[in-house]
Amino acid sequence: MAPVVPSQEELDHRKIININAETVTNISSTDFPGHWPGEDHEWALDKFRRDFRVEFFQNEPYEASFSFIGVDASIANAFRRILIEEIPTLAVEYVFIHLNTSVIQDEVLASRLGLIPLQGSVEGINWMRWFKKPTDDDPQGGSSPSDYNTVVLYLDVECTINPNAAPDEDDPRELYNNAHVYAKDISFLPIGRQEQFFVGEGAIRPVNPDILIAKLRPGQKINMELHCIKGTGADHAKFSPVGTATYRLMPDIKILRPIIGDDAKKFAKCFPGGVIGFETITSEEASQKGSGYEDHAGEQKAVVRNPFNDTVSRECLRHEEFQGKVKLGRVQDHFIFNIESTGQFPSDLLFLESVKVLKLKCARLKRDLSTLMR
Structure with missing residues (x-):
């Protein structure tokens, strides 16, 4: 039987943890994270290279902030623990x-x-x-x-x-x-x-x-x-070597229905500065039936500018006027690391040192497995 090939929409849905008013849903519940029945999840180096990315946001001598994209939470947490406990x-x-x-x-x-x-x-x-x-x-x-x-x-x-x-x-x-x-x-x-x-x-x-x-x-x-x-x-x-070494999941904010005028201003105040911005509704948008922008040409609408700065406080979910208009979540494989060095190592070098430690651990495990197989 050929393995099931999920659609791109399904893959995108799996990556998002839903943040509801009082619950968190769509977390991984399979026996092995990222693995689904009937699908081929064979690990391949080319696929890993294609999906894995590191993006730096801040690189100061004593503080670094970067995104670690395309890995499982167990790998991200391994680096966090190594940074705190295992770099001499x-x-x-x-x-x-x-x-x-x-x-x-x-x-x-x-x-x-x-x-x-x-x-x-x-x-x-x-x-x-x-x-x-x-x-x-x-x-x-x-x-x-x-x-x-x-x-x-x-x-x-x-x-x-x-x-x-x-x-x-x-x-x-x-x-x-x-x-x-x-x-x-x-x-x-x-x-x-x-x-x-x-x-x-x-x-x-x-x-x-x-x-x-x-x-x-x-x-x-x-x-x-x-x-x-x-x-x-x-x-x-x-x-x-670190004062703090933390990570958080990338926030995901989706505006499902238009938020216009004074509601847009109130909506922006529910988030940290810079997360929500405003755009003017064009006449083309206002002319589309069922868009929700009818007769609102020239008014301001709320748009998502920079979800990176969001703290996922759920404040917008407390207001009735936003019910059904917004969906909050976090991206499961997008980890935003923040490393504060105590000064013995530059902050960006610390992560490279943690990679060396993990490589040594893997080499030691591989050697022990080879010994067991003899």
């Missing part, structure tokens, strides 16, 4: 406190330092190896600090009175030297082969130099050594 970065793990006479407790100060995002040469971070931590079962089994697994930072700050301060000055930052300790006070000293990678613009340093670490007063001092290692967000959030 550098963070402070061990803090050796030589002196801390500030009002902040040692443990709190160490925790604050660990959460400061660091940046440096991506090539150098990829060159570094993993630092194996000792365990309760094997306290002596951990790695020894070396140039290839540990980056050493220093924080040595003492607060003193500023002899040049004005007599009527009341700002502690003017009265004292080093009254505020910032991330820029952290210094880096490359060791061994680190001098080949972490030099110049590639030196290890805080992403934001103005992060406030502590406040000191005359006589108080902080002197500590910070050991940074590679880790992943699955181990601790401080190793996560």
Whole structure:
């Protein structure tokens, strides 16, 4: 029996999740998403290339926004989870406190330092190896600090009175030297082969130099050594390379019946700015019987301008005058990603790193399957 070939109208219908006033319908209910009984769903590289697209909307150093079109939700979610948990970065793990006479407790100060995002040469971070931590079962089994697994930072700050301060000055930052300790006070000293990678613009340093670490007063001092290692967000959030990594489905707005005049203005207010626009009804449209534009030539009608900006709030479904005139939905295979980098990697490079991780996972799975088949 030849496989069933669905019509283009049916294929378009399957892609849209219906957003109703109180329910969501037309979600995938088959055993395998995207597969339908009696149809041929054999995967082919040419078909994937034809249907798959990536479209960038924003590409800033710390934030990227792009569309990921033509894949299943499981693939999109795999990339999201990899971005959050599995791309290795550098963070402070061990803090050796030589002196801390500030009002902040040692443990709190160490925790604050660990959460400061660091940046440096991506090539150098990829060159570094993993630092194996000792365990309760094997306290002596951990790695020894070396140039290839540990980056050493220093924080040595003492607060003193500023002899040049004005007599009527009341700002502690003017009265004292080093009254505020910032991330820029952290210094880096490359060791061994680190001098080949972490030099110049590639030196290890805080992403934001103005992060406030502590406040000191005359006589108080902080002197500590910070050991940074590679880790992943699955181990601790401080190793996560992203502030947020999210995706949403592309909104779909269809105006089924004409919305004209004051109703069009009210309809536009139900959506974020730029989603709904206006067009003048032409005499040709007004002359077509059954179009809904009869005797409305020259008036304004509502049209969909940019559904990308819509939040699918369903506000328009609350008003009786729009009942049966609009249909809301989301496109199932159109994912709008938004990635905010903490600074160690450029935002667009982060997604490429997630692709590398997924490829390694696939290669590992393929190798294990080959082993099972032997």
